[in-house]
Amino acid sequence: MNVTPDLDARFREVALREGLVDVRYDIIDSPIGGLFVAATDRGLARIHFHPDGQEDELARIFGVRVLRSPLDDIRRELDEYFDGTRTSFDLPLDLRVAPFHADVLRELALVPYGRTETYGALAAKVGRPRAARAVGTVMNRNPIPIILPCHRIIGANGSLTGYAGGLDIKRRLLELEGATLLF
Amino acid sequence: MMGNVATEPIPPFERFYLGYRDEVLGYLRRLLGQRAEDAWQETFLRALRAYDRLEHGRHLRAWVFTIATNVAMDDLRLKPQLPVSGEPVAELHRDAFRELEHLTGDLPPTERAAVVLRYGYDLAYAQIADALGSSEEAARAAASSGVRRLRRTHERHA
Numbered sequence: 284m285n286v287t288p289d290l291d292a293r294f295r296e297v298a299l300r301e302g303l304v305d306v307r308y309d310i311i312d313s314p315i316g317g318l319f320v321a322a323t324d325r326g327l328a329r330i331h332f333h334p335d336g337q338e339d340e341l342a343r344i345f346g347v348r349v350l351r352s353p354l355d356d357i358r359r360e361l362d363e364y365f366d367g368t369r370t371s372f373d374l375p376l377d378l379r380v381a382p383f384h385a386d387v388l389r390e391l392a393l394v395p396y397g398r399t400e401t402y403g404a405l406a407a408k409v410g411r412p413r414a415a416r417a418v419g420t421v422m423n424r425n426p427i428p429i430i431l432p433c434h435r436i437i438g439a440n441g442s443l444t445g446y447a448g449g450l451d452i453k454r455r456l457l458e459l460e461g462a463t464l465l466f
Numbered sequence: 467m468m469g470n471v472a473t474e475p476i477p478p479f480e481r482f483y484l485g486y487r488d489e490v491l492g493y494l495r496r497l498l499g500q501r502a503e504d505a506w507q508e509t510f511l512r513a514l515r516a517y518d519r520l521e522h523g524r525h526l527r528a529w530v531f532t533i534a535t536n537v538a539m540d541d542l543r544l545k546p547q548l549p550v551s552g553e554p555v556a557e558l559h560r561d562a563f564r565e566l567e568h569l570t571g572d573l574p575p576t577e578r579a580a581v582v583l584r585y586g587y588d589l590a591y592a593q594i595a596d597a598l599g600s601s602e603e604a605a606r607a608a609a610s611s612g613v614r615r616l617r618r619t620h621e622r623h624a
Binding site for chain 2: 284285286290291293294297298301303304305338339341342346347348349350351
């Protein structure tokens, strides 16, 4: 006896409307593959490049009432970004990170579309000019890549250095934005 | 290896839901027929409301069948009516149940729930007792009485 898609969708809708969900997620198709996207009542909370097994991580951080449901606002902005018609995002975020990470991510959000910045320069902007390596760690653990554009942060010599989604994706995002790349 | 059951983690609700939504709907159809869909939604809403208060991830299947049984009994506006029986326990083989299961709709609701949970979903009597809010003995008696009633109905139809 299988639950029909209608019945399933109705249940998910009512569960959300009644405020019974700690965190919802969806998998959004994109030119760089399926993106695992999660949001709480406060806003967008996670984007992962590798969808498998992320529900457990959500349950640990946000609570066990994890439910899949469409995230239309986020999907629309991401679609527009990948179409090249959107250069900044207009989404509330639910960032639950340590204060230093929050400072760095706030500065990161200001790096403009199509531009790059070095780890050291970003460190200087948060008043820690010698903390380039620590900034690298913050980029590596960025909970909301793409929206918080850690792909725009590169090495002092212009090399792409690293990216949680893989260097190939970092390069594709920068190319999409028309950034000038040395490597 | 010692299984540390006390700390068996609670799975994300989505996984629990995908794991049980179909068989719970099947169970409620047997108890309620066409009205099963509303009861099914109510079952999973109740589960979701209680889900963050669970202390561990054990016995979730029996737990959701318990909720479904309560919802069905509410729907039928019935308290589980547990038969008092001094008769010998009647049991069924799985194959025999398949032959008789189309007749379960004629059973009183508590017997129907007990029989379907035992023979349709393979729950232990202790779990059926939880679902019915009864003792294990009473759950066994309800299933047993249901089995006898099924056989009588079957003989009349035969």
